[in-house]
Amino acid sequence: MAISLDKALGIHQHALEGRVKRAEVLANNLANADTPGYKARDIDFQAMMEKAQEGMSGFGMTRTHESHMDTSPMGQDSELMYRVPNQPSVDGNTVDTQQEQTRFMRNAMDYQASFQFLNGKVTGIKKALSGQ
Amino acid sequence: MSLGSIFDIAGSGMTAQSLRLNTTASNIANAETASSSTEQTYRARKPVFAAIQQSMLNPSQQGLAFGSEEGPGAGVRVEGIVESDAELQMRFQPDHPAANEEGYVFYPNVNVVEEMADMMSSSRSFQMNVDIMNSAKSMMQRILTLGQQ
Numbered sequence: 001m002a003i004s005l006d007k008a009l010g011i012h013q014h015a016l017e018g019r020v021k022r023a024e025v026l027a028n029n030l031a032n033a034d035t036p037g038y039k040a041r042d043i044d045f046q047a048m049m050e051k052a053q054e055g056m057s058g059f060g061m062t063r064t065h066e067s068h069m070d071t072s073p074m075g076q077d078s079e080l081m082y083r084v085p086n087q088p089s090v091d092g093n094t095v096d097t098q099q100e101q102t103r104f105m106r107n108a109m110d111y112q113a114s115f116q117f118l119n120g121k122v123t124g125i126k127k128a129l130s131g132q
Numbered sequence: 133m134s135l136g137s138i139f140d141i142a143g144s145g146m147t148a149q150s151l152r153l154n155t156t157a158s159n160i161a162n163a164e165t166a167s168s169s170t171e172q173t174y175r176a177r178k179p180v181f182a183a184i185q186q187s188m189l190n191p192s193q194q195g196l197a198f199g200s201e202e203g204p205g206a207g208v209r210v211e212g213i214v215e216s217d218a219e220l221q222m223r224f225q226p227d228h229p230a231a232n233e234e235g236y237v238f239y240p241n242v243n244v245v246e247e248m249a250d251m252m253s254s255s256r257s258f259q260m261n262v263d264i265m266n267s268a269k270s271m272m273q274r275i276l277t278l279g280q281q
Contacts, residue, residue, distance in 0.1 A: 016275075020135055023271070027138045027264050028183075028205040031145030033257055034152070035181040035208055101260065108267045115274055122279040 008125055012118040014052035018045055019111040025080065026104040029095050036091035040083040040100065047079050135275070137206065138268040144184065144207030145261040151210050152179050152254040156247050163242040166223075168230045174240040176216035176247075184209050216241055 006013075022043045032038040085094040155177045162174040184206045218241040226235030 020271070023135070023268065024138055024141065025205070027141045027268070028207060030260055030264055031141050031148075031207045032181070032183045032205070033145075033260070034149075034253070035183050038183045041205070097257075097260065101263070104264065104267065108271060111271055112274065115278070119278055126279065 005125075009118065009121050011049070011052060012114055012121060014055075015049065015114040016111065016118055018043070018048045018052070019107055019114055021048075022107050023104065023111065026100055026107060029100045030097065030104065033093070033095045033097050033100075036093060038093050038095060040085070040095045041080050042083055042103070044079040044081060051079075135268055135272045139265060141205075141207040142261040142265040142268065144209060145264075146258055148179070148181055148208045148210050149254045149258040149261065151213075153251065153258070155179055155213060156251045156254065159240075159242045159247050160244060160251075162240055163244050163247075164239065166225075166228060166230050166237045166239055168232045168237065170220055170238055173220050173238040174242075175220075176218065176240065176242045177213050178216060179213050180211040181208055182211045183207075218243075 022045060025041050025043055029040045029042075083094055086096060086099075088094070159176045165174050167173045220241050221239040222236050223239060224235055225231055225237045228237045231237050
């Protein structure tokens, strides 16, 4: 019986990765809060997780060429979407600073939660390996 | 894609905002610099911001991949600093040492109220980027403790 660490850790490693990616997108929105014409973006986290689950269930495809479509769980940025602004601004920027900051904070909290789950898994495996 | 790139993104935001703060300081400092000709008079300076796209930084992702030009982006950059085209203020001050033959002196086209508002906006944006960096730092420190008791 082969031991698969990937399977043991479950979805949480993908969730953590997704959270980091979303943090990056939100940080970019906030950095461009004063850039004229910049459109705020976000990641569809749910779609990302569904993709990760599909990948875990064993139907994932392997890329043999770099120009192939990337179907890996955290691969392409197909989940990146544009936000619909609440109040349009004159210079075409759609970043709502308060909202973005709230989302960033919440994302950081969700990251902590995912981390706790992952940490629990890792400590569990460690305990099992040391036979305690 | 990593937490490290958040540092770059927030860092680029901080650089851009501090440059904006710099031009604002320069504008306010020179708001009352009089001169006798329109060419020599100081003009208000404004930075121009533009978003950096990831594909520019990472050429391997360019080209064939779907939506590659729509990458998550990598912060903000300053395209350049432009001088304001607003009209200079002409004041009649015959006693001024820099007055021209008709007794007029030219003052810069700096709107101090506008500059103050700009200053508030840029310092707030700077703070926000610092907050982002702090959060990213604590997230990163957390991942280093993975597997520890």
